[in-house]
Amino acid sequence: MVHAQFDPAARQALAVTAVEAKIRKDLSWQRIADAAGLSVAFTTAAVLGQHALPEPAAQAVGELLELDADAVALLRTIPTRGSVPGGVPTDPTIYRFYEMLQVYGTTLKALVHEQFGDGIISAINFRLDVKKVADPEGGERAVITLDGKYLPTQPF
Numbered sequence: 001m002v003h004a005q006f007d008p009a010a011r012q013a014l015a016v017t018a019v020e021a022k023i024r025k026d027l028s029w030q031r032i033a034d035a036a037g038l039s040v041a042f043t044t045a046a047v048l049g050q051h052a053l054p055e056p057a058a059q060a061v062g063e064l065l066e067l068d069a070d071a072v073a074l075l076r077t078i079p080t081r082g083s084v085p086g087g088v089p090t091d092p093t094i095y096r097f098y099e100m101l102q103v104y105g106t107t108l109k110a111l112v113h114e115q116f117g118d119g120i121i122s123a124i125n126f127r128l129d130v131k132k133v134a135d136p137e138g139g140e141r142a143v144i145t146l147d148g149k150y151l152p153t154q155p156f
Contacts, residue, residue: 008080058072112150121148
């Protein structure tokens with residue numbers, strides 16, 4: 001049976017436990033995703049409490065991280081989503097994403113609406129990828145791809 005969370009506290013506590021196990025076992029997010037058989041972005045988000053894992057993936061992640069049966073069951077629940085509590089984020093990395101949306105949010109909105117019309121980009125039918133590439137001017141660059149299905153507004 002499919003179950004949904006009401007209070008995010010249980011999934012937050014599980015995320016802490018899972019990350020502690022990841023560190024203790026010296027695992028990468030990619031290794032955990034490989035065990036789950038899912039993308040690294042989706043698996044990481046699920047372990048951090050933002051998605052439900054399908055049963056086989058939850059079992060595999062639970063086994064790899066040595067989680068008990070209750071934790072594995074909790075990995076399968078539909079979470080109360082939202083990983084950045086109210087206000088402006090204080091973590092520098094998360095803040096920079098917030099800053100990017102503050103600067104480019106209206107630009108993204110204008111370009112999406114001009115190209116697609118009135119609607120949204122889905123965060124449910126969605127793919128995320130993060131790659132490190134060499135910067136021709138020296139150093140490294142982060143290439144972040146947000147790939148969401150466009151959902152038009154439906155008048156009713």
